[in-house]
Amino acid sequence: xxxxxxxxxxxxxxxxxxxxxxxxxxxxxxxxxxxxxxxxxxxxxxxxxxxxxxxxxxxxxxxxxxxxxxxxxxxxxxxxxxxxxxxxxxxxxxxxxxxxxxxxxxxxxxxxxxxxxxxxxxxxxxxxxxxxxxxxxxxxxxxxxxxxxxxxxxxxxxxxxxxxxxxxxxxxxxxxxxxxxxxxxxxxxxxxxxxxxxxxxxxxxxxxxxxxxxxxxxxxxxxxxxxxxxxxxxxxxxxxxxxxxxxxxxxxxxxxxxxxxxxxxxxxxxxxxxxxxxxxxxxxxxxxxxxxxxxxxxxxxxxxxxxxxx
Amino acid sequence: xxxxxxxxxxxxxxxxxxxxxxxxxxxxxxxxxxxxxxxxxxxxxxxxxxxxxxxxxxxxxxxxxxxxxxxxxxxxxxxxxxxxxxxxxxxxxxxxxxxxxxxxxxxxxxxxxxxxxxxxxxxxxxxxxxxxxxxxxxxxxxxxxxxxxxxxxxxxxxxxxxxxxxxxxxxxxxxxxxxxxxxxxxxxxxxxxxxxxxxxxxxxxxxxxxxxxxxxxxxxxxxxxxxxxxxxxxxxxxxxxxxxxxxxxxxxxxxxxxxxxxxxxxxxxxxxxxxxxxxxxxxxxxxxxxxxxxxxxxxxxxxxxxxxxx
Numbered sequence: 001x002x003x004x005x006x007x008x009x010x011x012x013x014x015x016x017x018x019x020x021x022x023x024x025x026x027x028x029x030x031x032x033x034x035x036x037x038x039x040x041x042x043x044x045x046x047x048x049x050x051x052x053x054x055x056x057x058x059x060x061x062x063x064x065x066x067x068x069x070x071x072x073x074x075x076x077x078x079x080x081x082x083x084x085x086x087x088x089x090x091x092x093x094x095x096x097x098x099x100x101x102x103x104x105x106x107x108x109x110x111x112x113x114x115x116x117x118x119x120x121x122x123x124x125x126x127x128x129x130x131x132x133x134x135x136x137x138x139x140x141x142x143x144x145x146x147x148x149x150x151x152x153x154x155x156x157x158x159x160x161x162x163x164x165x166x167x168x169x170x171x172x173x174x175x176x177x178x179x180x181x182x183x184x185x186x187x188x189x190x191x192x193x194x195x196x197x198x199x200x201x202x203x204x205x206x207x208x209x210x211x212x213x214x215x216x217x218x219x220x221x222x223x224x225x226x227x228x229x230x231x232x233x234x235x236x237x238x239x240x241x242x243x244x245x246x247x248x249x250x251x252x253x254x255x256x257x258x259x260x261x262x263x264x265x266x267x268x269x270x271x272x273x274x275x276x277x278x279x280x281x282x283x284x285x286x287x288x289x290x291x292x293x294x295x296x297x298x299x300x301x302x303x304x305x306x307x308x309x310x
Numbered sequence: 311x312x313x314x315x316x317x318x319x320x321x322x323x324x325x326x327x328x329x330x331x332x333x334x335x336x337x338x339x340x341x342x343x344x345x346x347x348x349x350x351x352x353x354x355x356x357x358x359x360x361x362x363x364x365x366x367x368x369x370x371x372x373x374x375x376x377x378x379x380x381x382x383x384x385x386x387x388x389x390x391x392x393x394x395x396x397x398x399x400x401x402x403x404x405x406x407x408x409x410x411x412x413x414x415x416x417x418x419x420x421x422x423x424x425x426x427x428x429x430x431x432x433x434x435x436x437x438x439x440x441x442x443x444x445x446x447x448x449x450x451x452x453x454x455x456x457x458x459x460x461x462x463x464x465x466x467x468x469x470x471x472x473x474x475x476x477x478x479x480x481x482x483x484x485x486x487x488x489x490x491x492x493x494x495x496x497x498x499x500x501x502x503x504x505x506x507x508x509x510x511x512x513x514x515x516x517x518x519x520x521x522x523x524x525x526x527x528x529x530x531x532x533x534x535x536x537x538x539x540x541x542x543x544x545x546x547x548x549x550x551x552x553x554x555x556x557x558x559x560x561x562x563x564x565x566x567x568x569x570x571x572x573x574x575x576x577x578x579x580x581x582x583x584x585x586x587x588x589x590x591x592x593x594x595x596x597x598x599x600x601x602x603x604x605x606x607x608x609x610x611x612x613x614x615x616x617x618x619x620x
Contacts, residue, residue, distance in 0.1 A: 037412070037414070038412075040414065040416075041412045041413060041414040061406075061417075064407070066388075066392070076388075077387075077388040077391075078376075078386075078387040078388050078391075081387075081388075081391070081407055081409075082376070082409050084407075085407045085408060085409055086409075089408075089410075094406050094407075094408075094417065095406065095407045096371075096404050096405065096406055096407075097374070097391055097394075097395045097404075097405045097406070097407050098395060098399075098404075099391075099392050099395055099396075100399075102347070102348075102351045103351060104347070104350065104351040106350075107371075107404065205572065229572075232572070236574060259572065262515065262539075262542070262569065262572060264546060264574070
């Protein structure tokens with residue numbers, strides 16, 4: 001049986017340091033923590049986390065709760081989960097996966113939640129342990145991208161490239177992120193003193209393609225899409241009508257995770273920086289756990305230039 | 311503070327049953343377990359799992375380890391994780407997320423592993439707790455789809471639709487699943503006494519599209535693709551050469567998770583039944599945990615008919 005002394009010896013640190021890495025990881029520098037954890041797993045030293053948990057009245061386990069419909073927004077989550085798992089491991093915590101509306105407190109110190117909807121917030125507000133959501137809701141610590149800033153960037157890009165008609169393909173759902181993405185377009189159009197033209201559709205490229213087939217997409221049109229799937233539908237409708245992208249039609253999508261690369265022409269898109277978002281979510285949660293008061297964080301997304309703009 | 315009696319009263323069961331659900335879930339029927347767990351979370355009853363773990367010398371926690379490159383095979387994992395989380399919760403276990411080659415035994419009863427490569431199996435074989443992999447490796451309990459049966463189905467379909475030239479787009483990697491998908495094509499061609507024509511490429515639709523542009527895809531060609539991304543590249547090369555799919559060119563992909571639906575024409579594909587796979591992985595792991603000897607499981611995939619075959 002590998003002992004704590006073996007670990008200390010192999011990692012060239014004191015037994016006290018090893019014990020701190022195990023019982024009070026927050027008191028040890030990330031570098032030393034990583035070294036010691038590497039040795040711990042190399043030697044197969046088995047920490048008794050149950051005992052450690054009882055001793056510290058901490059579980060060292062954070063639940064990640066996924067409430068979205070995986071089929072619709074799938075490409076985020078494998079990436080987001082990897083980044084959250086890394087960020088938590090850095091801090092000596094593990095991530096427990098959940099995906100229903102069961103906010104069971106067993107064995108968790110806090111919740112990281114994606115896809116929460118209006119109807120969830122009463123419950124979330126009353127949970128007795130820290131909660132950080134990916135999204136926006138007053139009264140709940142949240143990390144979100146500045147959706148309005150994202151579509152503002154996208155719209156300004158297409159204006160600067162001199163497309164005459166500038167239409168917005170939005171989502172037909174009543175959620176803050178959808179509203180904010182539309183607001184960014186409205187703001188840019190107002191500032192440029194241009195007429196808005198807005199369509200709200202299901203987030204499905206096939207539906208968008210059929211919808212735009214009935215629209216005579218005259219050349220020199222710029223399309224700001226609220227998601228990459230909407231942008232993908234716009235790209236296909238344009239090509240089907242024999243229009244050149246980006247010469248005749250300019251398209252900017254939103255999200256920049258996976259789908260934009262799969263398009264026939266890689267989409268120019270507003271990208272959500274998932275690693276940065278995951279890092280903020282973990283830092284905010286751990287700050288709340290240590291009793292600090294925290295502010296919600298908004299991350300400004302970046303434009304990724306593909307082949308659908310000039 | 312909510313007591314175990316409150317839970318028993320609300321769930322209309324005895325305190326003994328509640329305690330069993332908490333400490334020996336395997337002794338309680340799934341129905342009762344679900345009822346009691348629902349009440350436990352409704353009332354916010356906090357089980358002390360640390361104490362329970364010490365009492366039973368079990369952690370009630372299974373690590374899921376993702377070793378694949380998420381960027382390449384992303385669409386599986388959000389789905390697979392949901393199904394694994396459900397299947398484990400049914401049995402009173404939680405799922406801990408990991409994605410590095412750190413097989414730390416802390417707080418876990420077993421490992422579920424995806425994306426393990428040849429180089430990992432020595433380590434996996436020497437782990438002191440049960441391991442189930444998604445894939446195929448002698449000596450390790452595994453759940454896998456019968457890849458050869460899948461491409462056999464795909465090839466026979468295209469033969470039956472009277473395509474003359476039948477080519478296989480395989481992957482340029484040396485892994486059992488890639489080899490087995492090629493074998494299914496070879497078998498069907500041998501049985502039909504047809505000449506094989508095989509190309510091995512990176513799993514990237516853009517590369518495949520460029521590759522096939524240099525190939526005069528004569529009409530009446532059937533393409534068996536080892537993945538949906540390869541199939542997507544074939545679809546685009548065909549359309550680009552002005553060929554009609556499926557009249558001139560028939561295409562069958564493989565995987566059937568997400569990407570096939572995003573194609574310009576939904577791909578006919580061989581679908582991996584992820585929910586079934588997740589169920590088998592969990593059942594095999596729990597059987598090993600309770601000391602049973604188990605056999606690896608092979609799941610036969612199904613053909614999903616899209617718009618790329620007649």
